Amino acid sequence: MSTILLVSLEEETRKEVVNCLQKGGHILFAAPSHKKAIEIVKQREVDLAIVGHRLPKGNGLEFLDILLKQDNSLSIILISGEADLKDAISAIKNGASDFLVTPLKHLEFKKAVARALENKRLVAENIRLKRALENYTKVKLIGTSHLFQKVVDQIRQVAPTRSTVLIAGESGIGKELVAEAIHSLSPRIGKPLVKVNCGALAESLLESELFGHEKGAFTGAFFQRKGRFEMAHLGTLFLDEIGEMSPPMQVKLLRVLETGEFERVGGDKAIKVDVRVIAATNRNLDELVNAGSFRQDLYYRLNVFTIEMPPLRERVEDIPLLAQYFLQHFAKENSKDIRGFTLEVEKVLTSYQWPGNIRELKNVMERAVILAKGPYIQLTELPPKLRLTQTPPDLILMPIGSSIEEIEREAIRKTLLYTKGDKVSAARILGIGLATFYRKLKHTE
Numbered sequence: 001m002s003t004i005l006l007v008s009l010e011e012e013t014r015k016e017v018v019n020c021l022q023k024g025g026h027i028l029f030a031a032p033s034h035k036k037a038i039e040i041v042k043q044r045e046v047d048l049a050i051v052g053h054r055l056p057k058g059n060g061l062e063f064l065d066i067l068l069k070q071d072n073s074l075s076i077i078l079i080s081g082e083a084d085l086k087d088a089i090s091a092i093k094n095g096a097s098d099f100l101v102t103p104l105k106h107l108e109f110k111k112a113v114a115r116a117l118e119n120k121r122l123v124a125e126n127i128r129l130k131r132a133l134e135n136y137t138k139v140k141l142i143g144t145s146h147l148f149q150k151v152v153d154q155i156r157q158v159a160p161t162r163s164t165v166l167i168a169g170e171s172g173i174g175k176e177l178v179a180e181a182i183h184s185l186s187p188r189i190g191k192p193l194v195k196v197n198c199g200a201l202a203e204s205l206l207e208s209e210l211f212g213h214e215k216g217a218f219t220g221a222f223f224q225r226k227g228r229f230e231m232a233h234l235g236t237l238f239l240d241e242i243g244e245m246s247p248p249m250q251v252k253l254l255r256v257l258e259t260g261e262f263e264r265v266g267g268d269k270a271i272k273v274d275v276r277v278i279a280a281t282n283r284n285l286d287e288l289v290n291a292g293s294f295r296q297d298l299y300y301r302l303n304v305f306t307i308e309m310p311p312l313r314e315r316v317e318d319i320p321l322l323a324q325y326f327l328q329h330f331a332k333e334n335s336k337d338i339r340g341f342t343l344e345v346e347k348v349l350t351s352y353q354w355p356g357n358i359r360e361l362k363n364v365m366e367r368a369v370i371l372a373k374g375p376y377i378q379l380t381e382l383p384p385k386l387r388l389t390q391t392p393p394d395l396i397l398m399p400i401g402s403s404i405e406e407i408e409r410e411a412i413r414k415t416l417l418y419t420k421g422d423k424v425s426a427a428r429i430l431g432i433g434l435a436t437f438y439r440k441l442k443h444t445e
């Protein structure tokens with residue numbers, strides 16, 4: 001079934017065209033003006049435009065250009081009242097797939113439509129493949145640590161199958177990127193990868209987002225709308241923050257996972273889709289199941305293949321590599337010549353805990369690149385929070401010439417400052433008993 005747009009056709013020609021096409025099961029739209037036609041092409045996917053070519057000469061050709069700029073895979077047939085060879089040639093040169101003259105010969109017209117639609121299919125398929133390839137080269141997973149290589153192995157292993165995958169790990173660790181990699185390495189590459197954040201929507205909104213709704217399903221549902229499951233048909237659906245999904249929605253999701261079927265909100269027709277589901281969570285689903293907020297049956301269904309992503313602090317050897325990767329990325333983006341970072345910076349980066357994981361590291365490197373004055377990132381170009389982990393320990397400093405008594409007094413004073421007056425801790429730090437500590441304290445007063 002194709003969508004065909006009829007633009008500025010003479011009344012008689014339009015009737016003939018409709019007559020010819022209506023049995024083909026196509027969706028037909030008529031646009032009385034060029035302006036209206038452009039609006040329609042902007043709003044929906046049109047496969048073929050059949051355009052009336054009126055005098056004055058030339059105006060149809062400029063219009064072709066505008067249409068093709070909106071959608072370069074669109075097929076166009078021009079229909080003219082005059083058999084002007086020059087016009088016909090320039091129409092084809094401008095991207096039309098045919099130029100026909102009225103009165104239309106039905107067979108010739110039908111053949112032209114079939115050819116144009118086939119052409120559209122070919123162009124669209126090529127665009128799809130090109131995008132698929134871009135997608136494939138876009139996903140770059142950086143990391144050489146043993147723990148990360150295990151993740152990469154798991155991705156390679158599960159990608160070609162149609163198994164449901166659960167990706168678990170702290171915020172900012174790369175769960176979405178892993179989902180993209182799985183999709184890109186699967187036979188579903190080039191088909192849609194549709195993402196839904198289950199934590200971001202209220203329950204009723206999430207339901208119509210996932211399953212779509214029929215016209216009139218609820219107040220404000222003026223049109224029928226396809227849900228994400230339908231959009232992801234033949235492709236992959238990424239359900240982010242699955243742990244936030246409400247129990248009633250969990251029941252509905254489980255049913256789709258088991259049968260591949262669902263109904264739109266307000267509808268009763270079962271819709272069948274072929275969708276691979278990848279879910280992600282930064283919560284511990286085991287705990288949620290124990291607490292009763294996550295259904296055990298759904299957990300089992302999702303848990304067929306789980307990829308646990310270790311936090312960045314547990315794979316310290318990936319930090320310099322990732323830092324260098326982001327550094328080059330942002331240097332290029334900001335047209336700056338930056339070659340690396342100092343050893344001090346590397347030490348700070350590898351000793352920090354990275355609660356925000358790779359996303360935090362990426363932000364830190366972006367900031368550093370913006371602040372950088374020379375070819376190497378300096379300590380001062382890191383956020384103060386990171387540098388704090390490197391402040392020197394508090395010192396007890398005494399000039400040579402001080403007596404033991406003075407040294408003791410200073411040691412006690414500084415240690416008490418450090419423990420904020422806590423005498424038990426101070427005694428422990430100094431390695432003496434509490435009674436001794438009190439005795440010495442008395443001396444210092």
Ligand SMILES: Nc1ncnc2c1ncn2[C@@H]1O[C@H](COP(=O)(O)OP(=O)(O)OP(=O)(O)O)[C@@H](O)[C@H]1O
Binds near residue numbers: 359
């Ligand atoms: N191995 C990696 N190599 C390169 N970039 C990475 C890697 N892992 C993550 N990133 C980058 O780090 C950022 C955070 O990753 P992502 O959004 O996938 O994390 P997340 O686990 O989904 O986080 P959240 O739980 O907060 O949604 C992204 O910009 C991503 O491109």
Ligand SMILES: [Mg+2]
Binds near residue numbers: 240
């Ligand atoms: Mg995410």
